[in-house]
Amino acid sequence: MGKLSAMPGRLSAMPQRLARPRDPDGHSAEAEPWRAWYNLKRWKLLRIATFVRDLFTCQMPDCRRIETDTALLVCDHVERHNGDPRLFWDERNLQTLCKPCHDKTKQAQERRARVGPA
Ligand SMILES: [Zn+2]
Numbered sequence: 614m615g616k617l618s619a620m621p622g623r624l625s626a627m628p629q630r631l632a633r634p635r636d637p638d639g640h641s642a643e644a645e646p647w648r649a650w651y652n653l654k655r656w657k658l659l660r661i662a663t664f665v666r667d668l669f670t671c672q673m674p675d676c677r678r679i680e681t682d683t684a685l686l687v688c689d690h691v692e693r694h695n696g697d698p699r700l701f702w703d704e705r706n707l708q709t710l711c712k713p714c715h716d717k718t719k720q721a722q723e724r725r726a727r728v729g730p731a
Pocket residue numbers: 671672673676677678710711712713714715
């Protein structure tokens with residue numbers, strides 16, 4: 614799994630994470646105003662366009678699940694946008710993931726981000 618050198622960072626990050634109030638998606642609305650972008654019609658259209666482009670197929674190479682119920686699909690940002698509108702709205706930065714793959718990759722990414730360069 615992870616490198617041994619990453620362990621202290623990950624362990625020290627855990628209590629903070631538990632203490633911070635978060636919504637079910639694991640994000641804080643106040644700290645992340647870009648969350649509102651997900652409610653825009655522009656995003657909903659872009660999301661569906663991404664699913665159509667990817668043929669409703671999870672883009673994880675070892676998954677490739679075809680899911681016709683869009684409630685079970687996630688329009689994922691390949692590169693974390695961190696509130697950058699250029700990355701957020703770039704269709705080339707979007708991919709279709711099934712929910713299980715999305716939850717798995719996002720958790721791994723956020724863990725990497727948290728233990729990244731201090
Ligand atoms: Zn998948």
